[in-house]
Amino acid sequence: MSVSSSRRIRAAIAAAAVITTGVGVGTATADASPVSAPTRYQEPGGLLVSLDFQALSTAGWAKTEVTATADSDESPEATESTEATEPTESTEATEEAPAVVEPAPAPPTVTPDELARIVPGVAPEKINEFIAPLNDAMLQNGIDTPVRQAAFIAQLAVESDSFRTFEEYASGRAYEGRADLGNTQPGDGERYKGRGAIQITGRHNYEKLSQHTGVDFVANPELLATKENAFTTAAWYWTSRNLNQVADTAGIVRVSELVNGGHHALQRRVADFERGLSVLLQP
Incomplete structure (x- = not known):
């Protein structure tokens, strides 16, 4: 039985989740119109590469891949049915810990x-x-x-x-x-x-x-x-x-x-x- 692709998917999604978008006294008399500042976004870099869509589409998004061994008496259909009700020991059960996003630092103040x-x-x-x-x-x-x-x-x-x-x-x-x-x-x-x-x-x-x-x-x-x-x-x-x-x-x-x-x-x-x-x- 091959290893599930779910860990790779969860890791890719976790990586995507942490990407963010980056007379003596004068008088204020100017009445200039505001100038709109363009919004600047952080480039995603290698995110799309890390998602590896081709590999994911081959492996499937949710179903665990199953390979029947040569000496198995069960047909592929029977193997899939058994796995749906009785997970084997080789089925991956360990969940990845969620990514920890550090809080943004407080803006500086003047002392x-x-x-x-x-x-x-x-x-x-x-x-x-x-x-x-x-x-x-x-x-x-x-x-x-x-x-x-x-x-x-x-x-x-x-x-x-x-x-x-x-x-x-x-x-x-x-x-x-x-x-x-x-x-x-x-x-x-x-x-x-x-x-x-x-x-x-x-x-x-x-x-x-x-x-x-x-x-x-x-x-x-x-x-x-x-x-x-x-x-x-x-x-x-x-x-x-x-x-x-x-x-x-x-x-x-x-x-x-x-x-x-x-x-x-x-x-x-x-x-x-x-x-x-x-x-x-x-x-």
Whole structure:
């Protein structure tokens, strides 16, 4: 009697199961349309080869192959019938242990010490106050690599003056009548000036942010400046512009342009990014 093909089939299926698919403070005024990032899948490699479909089709998917010996008195039909009710000792009975899939590692977080080194100007008493909401905002929005985190923190550091303020120092009158920001009603410039850790600006952005979060920032724009909202709203702005992809591909200068709408404090943004990358890449 030949060996069953079921073990080879189970091993091939187990192998397939573990394959996965891989004025002083700037303002965030850019209103670029999001760029769709292509989904990238892991190539299956030798999976189809390992399945050996030709051999499997020859052996059969479920039935154990039976070969009658020369000195057997039983016909093949009788042998198959007997095997259906009385398995012989040579029938394979041992089951393969299922493949163990290791859990994915937790995304990295920024420590208080790392934040202090990335943004030297941040007040020491503010670090413990801001580190948790900063990490939560990053982890919930895929800002989970050293490049993305360094780029994100660099923009926030400039926009918030090293986390000293979550509201633009200027009055906002300069934005009055800016149709590109959605400021079409009298008083919109001051009402919707830069707020949050990334200084979100303009009625248009406040409206979109309200729709996304369910918090009415249009009627209550001052809520955007609270520490409870400052980082989550900054992460919304970041992901709404696909800035993870931009940081991965185009680089820190293009990220800065999409956050600020220009090159305000560009030299510092680049320097903060490079310092952040150096800190976060240390073992």
